[in-house]
Amino acid sequence: MKTNSITVTINGALLHLKADATLNDAIEAIGIKPPFAAAVNLQFVPRQNHDQHRLSDNDTVELISPITGG
Numbered sequence: 001m002k003t004n005s006i007t008v009t010i011n012g013a014l015l016h017l018k019a020d021a022t023l024n025d026a027i028e029a030i031g032i033k034p035p036f037a038a039a040v041n042l043q044f045v046p047r048q049n050h051d052q053h054r055l056s057d058n059d060t061v062e063l064i065s066p067i068t069g070g
Contacts, residue, residue, distance in 0.1 A: 024051040
């Protein structure tokens, strides 16, 4: 049976999204602002692919902001 939503983990927190959600939808839902790098299931996703990369139920998303300093 197909559902209308999926659950993904973003930086350790569960998030419910529509079933056809993209990585860009997840990024917008949590409100992170650039610059950051994104990985889905430990695979880097280039910024230009965020709006095309479809998420699946139980995917793990990591959004990593750069840290400055020494």
